[in-house]
Amino acid sequence: MKRTESEKTESDITTHGQNPYEIVKSLIKESVTRLGLHENIYHMLKKPMRMLEVSIPVRMDDGTLKNFTGYRAQHIDILGPTKGGIRFHPMVNIDEVKALSIWMSLKSAILDLPLGGGKGGVIVDPESLSDRELETLSRTYIRKITPIIGPQKDIPAPDVNTNPEVMGWMIDEFDQLRGYNIPGMLTGKPIIIGGSLGRLEATGRGVVFTIREAAKELGMELDKSTVAIQGFGNVGSMTAKFLHELGVKIVAVTDARGGIYREEGIDIPDLLEFVGDKENYASDYPHADAITNEEMFGLPVDILVPAAVENQITKETAPTIQAKILAEAANGPTTPEGDKILEEKGIFVIPDILCNAGGVTVSYFEWVQNSMNYYWKEEEINQKLEEKMLFGFNTVFTMREEKKCFMREAAYMVGINHLVKAMNARGWVKDSDLSDS
Structure with missing residues (x-):
């Protein structure tokens, strides 16, 4: 398989052995404490509501059968369907996917998007695959996670080592299983089959x-x-x-x-x-x-x-x-x-x-356009993206000034606070959970 520059760059840099899931849990706990919320909130947010592991058998070009491992994490759907990319990488692991799903929840909350956080991955070096093997892997993975995804459940997208071509194979497989076109089941797909202008950038x-x-x-x-x-x-x-x-x-x-x-x-x-x-x-x-x-x-x-x-x-x-x-x-x-x-x-x-929340923001726009079956011009999409990013920045910066803290702490507090308000509105948490007193 010939990889793009994006794939070559993003898939070959080491991660120094740090566990991102432990890092994000620690940051959530610190933010819950700083917001004066009960520890119950931390326990609600510290892990995905659903974690799926699947086996992905692929018949290789030499006739042998290889069985790859794939994951899909869905963190929380309090605001809407979960949303997040799929990465193909030899270093994919269950804790990385969990952490990424939580980050997706926080991104959507900070920018006030009606989405939760999801993430998927397959343990594979895509450079070692032929185009046919890659397509088979992509289609089989989406088939295995089909029971838990869909435009009102969980909406995948591209991530490291996946791209619009891979999304095209995946949506075709999903549509064939369902028997009709469902363009909103994933985003980042080719524009000709319902992708959004401006998504790549x-x-x-x-x-x-x-x-x-x-x-x-x-x-x-x-x-x-x-x-x-x-x-x-x-x-x-x-x-x-x-x-x-x-x-x-x-x-x-x-x-x-x-x-x-x-x-x-x-x-x-x-x-x-x-x-x-x-x-x-x-x-x-x-x-x-x-x-x-x-x-x-x-x-x-x-x-x-x-x-x-x-x-x-x-x-x-x-x-x-x-x-x-x-x-x-x-x-x-x-x-x-x-x-x-x-x-x-x-x-x-x-x-x-x-x-980096611009990607999920325009993915949200793509999902909205798919639901309407009406598509905006690129200038309009870029304008809407700018409005959302400025809203997010200003909200986080205001929290930074109010709490006299650093931007990372402020961002986590903004995201968690937004999720907690929704959890309280739905009755997931009690008023007593909103205070640690």
Whole structure:
């Protein structure tokens, strides 16, 4: 299978052995305490309401049969159907999928979307599969999780190593099982079969909206700022594209194989054209100097954007960071030890559950359009995305000012507070649970 640059970049970076599920549980517990809520709220939110493990037998091209393991987690459906991506990666594990489903719940709550959090994954190296094997894996996985998904239950989407082509196979399999077209059963699909304009660029565009707002709060002029980006897949490349359009100078980019650096600024349109050839990595770009991932973290830039995978900002890498803003385009890129160091250094962190929520927002728009069978123009979608991202940023920033805390704590408190209000309205929790007194 020939992978895209997104797939090559995002699937090959280690996660330093940290358990994201334990990290997110700890953050939830701290936020529940800080909000003055009863410990019962923590126990309601600390694990998914449903966790499915499936076996996925695939007949390989050489005639052998391989049985892959897949997961689907559904965290909470208090606000609406659960929603979240499907990743194909050899390091997928049950705790990672649980953590990602919780993050999806919080993202939707922060942006006031009528969705819960879901996430799926298959333990597989997609590079080792032929196109036929990949299609068989995709169709068999969706067949196995069909009983718990659907437009009013749980809505999958692309994630690491999956893309619109994979979504097309999956929705076709689901429709064949049901006997009719159900375009809203997943998002991120090809536009011709009900996908949304602007979805491919949505996460990166949302990242840039939050960077812009953070820069305003800090009195920074973006057109005089410098940026380094870790990861040049879909999210990293779109972030670079939109920052470049705002006049920001991107001086460094890294990927799975290395990185590039140019003090005068990288020609981003030329780099995007270069990696458009699926055989090229960003780190192969000839018009810049070579740089390692570790060197990139320590560059004297104004903004650092981790856009790869979990646990990249650690106790080893955080001390070297000189940026004023760290925009978490990836899910869970910062470990608790790394986060503490960032706080001590006074770095303004835009947390992942706010920063990269543009993807789920436009996925929500896609689901709405599928329900109406009426489709908006891209300009309208981008405008609605901006409104949602600004709403989320301002709500979190207001909580930060009110509680005199850091942005990550504020984001968790905003998300949890929103979920708790819905839980109380439905009678899931009692009034006594809303106070720890």
